[in-house]
Amino acid sequence: METLVFLFSFSALGILYTMNTNPELQEPYMILHVGIAVLVVVFLFYFIITRGNPPKDVLFFVFAEFSFTCIIDLTSALEYDGIISGFMEFYRKTGEPYLGTSYAIMMCYWDGIVHFIMYLMMISKISDRKSYRTLGLFWAGSLCANMSVFIAGIVAGKYGSEIRPAFWINFLFLLTPVLAAILIFTRSQEKQLTGGYNAQQAQCMKLIWRPMDLALVVLLIGAMAFTILRGLVALDSPLEACSMYLKQYEPYLQDPVGFPRVMMLHLFFYGVPMLGAFVYGLLKPRCTWMSDWTLFFAGAVTQCQWAHIGGSLHSHTTAPFRIPDEAFWCVMAANLIYAVIPSLLALRVQSDPYFFLKVAYFPGQTGLPNSEEKDTLITKNK
Structure with missing residues (x-):
């Protein structure tokens, strides 16, 4: 099935070419109507071809639909960078002009390549009736962060006065991953949810005897400080440290397109509490929520940092807002x-989950079991 989705997604190029060469389809409201119609047709296509053997997971249709739009995003990024032409010229004028900003171009590359690969992998797992929980949570965090920053940045930045009808389609790509994340979060875990001997042994160890966790706590605290600094810069704090950082290190945070500022505020108001919660999860055993939320947050931060770093270096960012040469490295x-820390934390939680599991005691047990062979692990499948 993933092969069919891969091939069918490229039919988006034909639709873009047709619209680009037909002036009647280039009016602002016509673009909105055609966009909605195409999404409906794509959904009906997958619904009809799977009627004989319907997928066991409703998110199959979401992943298949979004795979189609990934090709549109990739085409947009490639055309704005001058690598291809003849597909998206009309969209620059009457569709979404802010897609030509450096942030949006990097966002479209991420969606057109990384998200596209994720969709194909998750579709493959659904077809094989395998779990995609880990990848699904990473994707949900990535797309939620992607679209929340994108939509808020459009409204709050210099393009807020140039909103066209096609803008409203973006809310579909914000609400859908939110609902998908809720669905994935609320499903039963397929990994061990309860531990015995191994979990008890891990949870008896103080932080000082867990060097990897100690290093992660230090990194998380550092990430919190870095997030607070950039959040204050985005809030135009008069503190000398904020003014110095803005002028000497990241003037891109004040780019009038609005996306960098909105991203820093997202991380400031939502990222700092999450980072603090993760520190708590590394100090306090049996925080079972760490397994899912570290994946979701890792996806969000990785996408944000990709777009932020790429946007600050892209040629579409004017020279005054690029990283100064003396502070580049x-x-x-x-x-x-900063981008890697959440992924390292998620990897640590997934690879050695015993510290974060609830413990199941044997009847009458007051201490650790005598041997690892007496460990009890309860596994729940989706």
Whole structure:
């Protein structure tokens, strides 16, 4: 099935070419109507071809539909970068002009490549009746962060006065991953939810005897400080440290397109509490929510940092807002480390989950079992 989705997604090029060469389809409201009609037709196509063997997961249709739009996003990014032409010229004028900003171009590359690969992988797992929970949560975090920053940045930035009818389609791509995330979060876990000997042994160890967790706590606290600094810069704080950071390190945070500022505010108001919660989860055992939320947050931060770093370096960003040459490697290192920290945390939680499991005791048990062979692990499948 993933092969069919892959091939059918490229039919989007034909639709774009037709609209680009037909002036009657280039009116603002006509673009909105055609966009909605195409999404409906794509859904009906997959619904009809799967009627004989319907997918066991309703999110199959979401992933298949969004795979189609990934090709549109990739085409947009490639055309704005001058690599191809003849597909999206009409959209620049009467569709969504803000797609030509450096942030939006990098966002479209992410969606057209990374999200597209994720969709095909999740469709493959659905077809094989395998779990895609890990990948699904990472994708949900990535797309939720992507679209929330994108929509808020359009309204709050310099393009707020140039909103066209096609803008409203973006809310579909914001609400859908939110609902998908809720669905994935509320499903039963397929991994061990309860531990015995191994979990008890891990949870008896203080932080000082867990060097990996200790290092992650230090990194998370550093990430919180970095997030607060950039959030205050985005809020135009008069603090000298904020003014110095803005002028000497990341003037891109004040780019009038609005996306960098909105992203920093998202991370400030939502990221800092999450990072603090993760520190707590590494200190306090049996925080079972760590498994899912670290994946979701890792997807969100990875996407945000990709668009932020790429946008600050892209040629469409005017020179005054690019990273100064003398601070280039310092800023790049800080941003790359910041992007990697949530993924390292998610990897640690997924690879060795015992510290975060609830413990099942044997009847009458007061301490640790005598041997690992007596461990009890209860597994729940979706």
